[in-house]
Amino acid sequence: MSKLRADAILKAVARGRGGVQVAHNKRTADNEIVRMPIPATVVLPMQQHIGAPCKPLVKAGDHVDVGQVIGDTDQFLSVPIHASVSGTVKSVADITLANGRIAPAVTIESDGLQTLHESVVPPVVHTKEDLVKAIRASGLVGLGGAGFPSFVKLTVKDDKPIDTLIVNAAECEPYITVDYRECIENSWDIMTSVYTLGELYGFKHIIIAVEDNKPEAIRILKSIADKDIHTGNVVRVMALKSRYPQGAEKMMVLSATGRKVPQGKLPADVGCIVMNVASVAFVARYLKTGKPLTSRSVTVSGDCIKNPANVRVHIGTSMQEIIDFCGGFTEPPAKILSGGPMMGAAIVDTHVPLLKSNNAVLAFSEKALAKKPASDCIRCGRCHAACPMGLIPTQIEKYAVLGDAETLSTLGTSVCMECGSCAYSCPAGKPLVQYMRLAKEVMRQAGVK
Amino acid sequence: MEENKKLVVSASPHAKSSATVRGIMLDVIIALIPAAFAGVTVFGLRAALVMAVCIGCCLLCEFLARKVMKRSNTLGDLSAVVTGLLLAFNLPVKTPLWICAIGSFVAIVVVKQFFGGIGHNFANPAITARIVLLVSFASALTNFTAPTVGGADAVSTATPLASLSKITLAGGVGTQLSDLIAEGQIPALLKMFLGVRPGCIGETCALALLLGAAYLLIRGVIKITIPAAYLLTFTCFMLIASGFDLTYTAYELLSGGLLLGAFFMATDYTTSPINTAGKVVFGVGCGVLTAVIRLYCSLPEGVSYSILLMNIACPLIEKLTAPKYFGFIKKKKEKKAGDAA
Ligand code: SF4
Ligand code: SF4
Numbered sequence: 001m002s003k004l005r006a007d008a009i010l011k012a013v014a015r016g017r018g019g020v021q022v023a024h025n026k027r028t029a030d031n032e033i034v035r036m037p038i039p040a041t042v043v044l045p046m047q048q049h050i051g052a053p054c055k056p057l058v059k060a061g062d063h064v065d066v067g068q069v070i071g072d073t074d075q076f077l078s079v080p081i082h083a084s085v086s087g088t089v090k091s092v093a094d095i096t097l098a099n100g101r102i103a104p105a106v107t108i109e110s111d112g113l114q115t116l117h118e119s120v121v122p123p124v125v126h127t128k129e130d131l132v133k134a135i136r137a138s139g140l141v142g143l144g145g146a147g148f149p150s151f152v153k154l155t156v157k158d159d160k161p162i163d164t165l166i167v168n169a170a171e172c173e174p175y176i177t178v179d180y181r182e183c184i185e186n187s188w189d190i191m192t193s194v195y196t197l198g199e200l201y202g203f204k205h206i207i208i209a210v211e212d213n214k215p216e217a218i219r220i221l222k223s224i225a226d227k228d229i230h231t232g233n234v235v236r237v238m239a240l241k242s243r244y245p246q247g248a249e250k251m252m253v254l255s256a257t258g259r260k261v262p263q264g265k266l267p268a269d270v271g272c273i274v275m276n277v278a279s280v281a282f283v284a285r286y287l288k289t290g291k292p293l294t295s296r297s298v299t300v301s302g303d304c305i306k307n308p309a310n311v312r313v314h315i316g317t318s319m320q321e322i323i324d325f326c327g328g329f330t331e332p333p334a335k336i337l338s339g340g341p342m343m344g345a346a347i348v349d350t351h352v353p354l355l356k357s358n359n360a361v362l363a364f365s366e367k368a369l370a371k372k373p374a375s376d377c378i379r380c381g382r383c384h385a386a387c388p389m390g391l392i393p394t395q396i397e398k399y400a401v402l403g404d405a406e407t408l409s410t411l412g413t414s415v416c417m418e419c420g421s422c423a424y425s426c427p428a429g430k431p432l433v434q435y436m437r438l439a440k441e442v443m444r445q446a447g448v449k
Numbered sequence: 450m451e452e453n454k455k456l457v458v459s460a461s462p463h464a465k466s467s468a469t470v471r472g473i474m475l476d477v478i479i480a481l482i483p484a485a486f487a488g489v490t491v492f493g494l495r496a497a498l499v500m501a502v503c504i505g506c507c508l509l510c511e512f513l514a515r516k517v518m519k520r521s522n523t524l525g526d527l528s529a530v531v532t533g534l535l536l537a538f539n540l541p542v543k544t545p546l547w548i549c550a551i552g553s554f555v556a557i558v559v560v561k562q563f564f565g566g567i568g569h570n571f572a573n574p575a576i577t578a579r580i581v582l583l584v585s586f587a588s589a590l591t592n593f594t595a596p597t598v599g600g601a602d603a604v605s606t607a608t609p610l611a612s613l614s615k616i617t618l619a620g621g622v623g624t625q626l627s628d629l630i631a632e633g634q635i636p637a638l639l640k641m642f643l644g645v646r647p648g649c650i651g652e653t654c655a656l657a658l659l660l661g662a663a664y665l666l667i668r669g670v671i672k673i674t675i676p677a678a679y680l681l682t683f684t685c686f687m688l689i690a691s692g693f694d695l696t697y698t699a700y701e702l703l704s705g706g707l708l709l710g711a712f713f714m715a716t717d718y719t720t721s722p723i724n725t726a727g728k729v730v731f732g733v734g735c736g737v738l739t740a741v742i743r744l745y746c747s748l749p750e751g752v753s754y755s756i757l758l759m760n761i762a763c764p765l766i767e768k769l770t771a772p773k774y775f776g777f778i779k780k781k782k783e784k785k786a787g788d789a790a
Pocket of ligand 1: 378383394428430
């Protein structure tokens with residue numbers, strides 16, 4: 001076994017269909033993560049994750065310390081929100097988030113001291129159950145963009161044995177380089193986590209999956225994996241072909257293990273846990289220090305940003321401040337994204353807080369906008385060819401417009417992960433992802449799955 | 450704040466590929482150019498005139514139809530040029546120009562715009578127009594002339610396909626064929642390949658058509674699936690029917706509008722299935738129909754009719770061959786489980 005490891009970087013065991021070749025534009029790949037100074041105020045919305053929103057636990061005038069829980073709920077699918085700065089709560093009020101949703105948020109005025117809250121102590125973890133509890137308390141969500149509570153992924157049911165941990169470092173979205181930097185700069189955190197998780201869960205395989213356009217990350221991770229004496233030599237680095245959306249969870253599971261996650265199921269149903277590499281690295285730091293998720297790295301890039309960079313930011317910092325930290329705009333931007341160009345959301349206003357799940361802030365000028373004259377579908381089939389899920393987006397569009405929920409269900413609409421490969425490829429410039437969302441809405445309203 | 454006032458908000462993805470409808474149509478036009486050159490070389494300058502008239506009329510019809518129907522102008526997508534060119538390719542060089550105009554009208558207005566324009570037509574406009582013309586003006590549409598390459602006169606003559614159809618499959622296909630070649634009714638195989646034979650303007654030169662097809666395949670404009678299924682099925686059928694006579698099968702492959710149809714008409718996006726399984730069924734269907742029509746019907750040529758028939762069957766094929774999406778679970782099983790619970 002160890003012989004195998006010594007000379008092998010694993011290759012994908014299966015190749016998914018579809019996908020698209022996108023320009024990588026990883027301009028910030030060589031920019032070391034820089035720390036942004038403590039902001040004067042942070043705004044912490046009570047919903048920064050998939051699941052139930054938290055209830056604010058503080059009120060205006062309260063003093064808070066770094067790491068103090070300021071929002072939580074009893075609901076299962078949720079994680080607490082922590083103060084990212086120490087200081088005084090200025091207000092607890094509804095604000096409009098970058099995605100246009102309205103949520104209550106706690107605004108904290110920093111005292112600049114960053115005093116740690118007394119609750120910040122390293123957790124004691126002996127079993128999987130301890131770990132799950134600790135990870136929930138840490139407020140960790142998938143840092144790759146989805147924002148799914150991490151403790152849920154780590155919760156293992158007895159009837160669903162898990163044999164594989166996949167550390168997702170594919171980072172297939174263009175522009176974004178924070179996961180890459182994490183691999184280079186914090187590789188030991190990643191490995192420490194991987195060993196801890198490996199000991200607790202007894203995984204048969206631990207696969208760190210990186211796209212092959214990041215040879216440096218592969219080299220570093222492999223050199224550490226080679227020194228693995230902790231987990232019985234099960235840690236492997238896998239180089240995946242760089243093709244969008246390689247990092248999508250279901251694609252990842254397929255490439256790494258050859259297993260297909262059935263419709264409506266999760267990776268756990270086929271024995272896998274998939275975690276983003278930055279989330280994995282966070283686990284190690286959290287277990288060591290007990291400091292919950294109060295900061296994260298983001299890539300600030302796009303042709304309008306003066307000094308593109310990877311920045312370590314306190315959660316809740318205003319996007320405008322982050323952009324200013326990177327030298328501001330070189331020209332008036334035409335579009336600003338939170339997240340990558342393929343799945344990120346265009347925002348209306350930069351005076352919104354950075355959330356736990358935001359991995360990038362990208363600003364583009366008018367001339368950099370992707371424009372294509374919209375015309376009728378010519379049935380060229382490119383959307384179907386590009387869809388990693390094997391859907392026929394143009395048909396789904398048709399039935400979404402007709403409001404035919406039954407047919408939408410037979411067409412498999414619910415497996416669409418809104419990766420955007422279809423709309424990217426469409427020569428007619430159709431906003432297919434928008435139609436996918438419409439289709440899901442039609443199905444939801446009709447109560448069809 | 451002020452400077453952010455005009456931010457564009459749109460659904461993801463925010464990156465787009467460089468493919469456009471216009472670009473695709475341009476690629477098709479480029480792919481048709483070798484065959485257009487061959488047509489002019491083989492049949493003289495009038496071939497160019499027919500092409501020009503067809504393209505001009507198609508553009509005019511498209512423009513006027515959209516105008517009358519108060520729809521946006523779609524000349525820019527170049528699809529009318531493709532239709533015009535393909536229509537001309539499917540006509541004999543002597544076709545009266547007013548018939549070309551009628552054909553263009555049928556293709557663009559009746560088949561395409563009446564159904565909503567690009568992407569909405571149920572059948573290939575050029576093929577349908579040719580069939581309408583064939584039925585309406587049979588003599589003009591079957592008035593084929595011998596190639597004028599080398600300064601020969603444009604005398605009316607039968608196509609090799611018509612001559613081939615005289616062969617009875619009962620026995621001795623090979624000898625019947627060599628007799629026809631000896632009599633000069635059918636040109637030598639090389640001439641067939643180079644397109645020096647009577648026929649429609651754009652269909653004769655296999656070399657040019659294959660060049661164009663290769664271009665489309667390399668550019669990713671078409672997939673090989675439909676032409677491969679079509680031609681393979683046709684070849685198998687012909688081999689069996691002729692008692693495995695290779696020469697006869699080669700003649701069948703090179704005559705009529707088979708190559709033009711298989712690579713440029715059957716692959717029409719709008720009227721062929723999107724999914725791979727559907728494409729295979731579509732191609733096989735075209736192959737079988739073409740072979741059956743050529744061998745057993747009184748019609749000499751079957752390419753147009755078979756593609757038209759398969760065009761009409763396309764929605765059905767797509768439905769019956771619906772691909773399985775990722776993680777598809779059989780509905781039946783799901784129901785049973787649901788009942789039990
Ligand atoms: S890619 Fe666009 S034009 Fe082509 S079939 Fe899909 S929706 Fe239609
Ligand atoms: S957005 Fe949905 S339909 Fe489009 S390619 Fe991705 S999974 Fe397929």
